[in-house]
Amino acid sequence: MLPLCPLSYGEADWLDVGGCQGIKQLHCDLSGVTSDPREWYYARVSSVSPSTSSKSAWALSPRFSPRLDTTISPPxxxxxxxxxxxxxxxxxxxxxxxxxxxxxxxxxxxxxxxxxxxxxxxx
Incomplete structure (x- = not known):
């Protein structure tokens, strides 16, 4: 399971992203919570085993910007x-x-x- 949490640069609190908690997929859409083009964000993720209650340490993403790091798909x-x-x-x-x-x-x-x-x- 991969809980995923973005952080706006400079903020002290992590935000739980709806639809990205307790998931089995290896991806999650953060665009709804990282839509301010002026902000920089971080994401963090940990693995959790429900059967043993084991939890990994957090893995932190590099800083990213929606404006600079968004891939524009063709219309x-x-x-x-x-x-x-x-x-x-x-x-x-x-x-x-x-x-x-x-x-x-x-x-x-x-x-x-x-x-x-x-x-x-x-x-």
Whole structure:
């Protein structure tokens, strides 16, 4: 089991993260409690054996920043044909990532079947 606790840099108290206590998975989503892009955080984890009540020492993560350490995944696209033309809709990223990267912009490119770029648009 891996209880996981983030700490905002400079704070004295560790915060129990809901959904990250007593888990068997080797990962846990901390984005809901580490969403302030101005803060630095730490995480710590220990292993616990319920059958013997044994507990390991805490392992401490390196300091991390949501703004600097968040990986931005590619957006998804949906193309539809309307009476007005062909419309490309960009599905935005998770709200936590959008909050951290407020100035995030998309570039949409169009290419012909021959592989030559036809047009690009900043969105």
């Amino acid at each position: 998804t696209l949906r193309v539809s044909v309307t009476k007005q033309g062909i419309v490309v809709r960009v599905k935005t990223l998770r709200p936590q990532v959008r909050r951290i990267h407020r100035n995030l912009r998309f570039k949409i490119y169009v290419t012909s079947s021959g592989g030559e770029e036809v047009h690009s648009k900043h969105a």
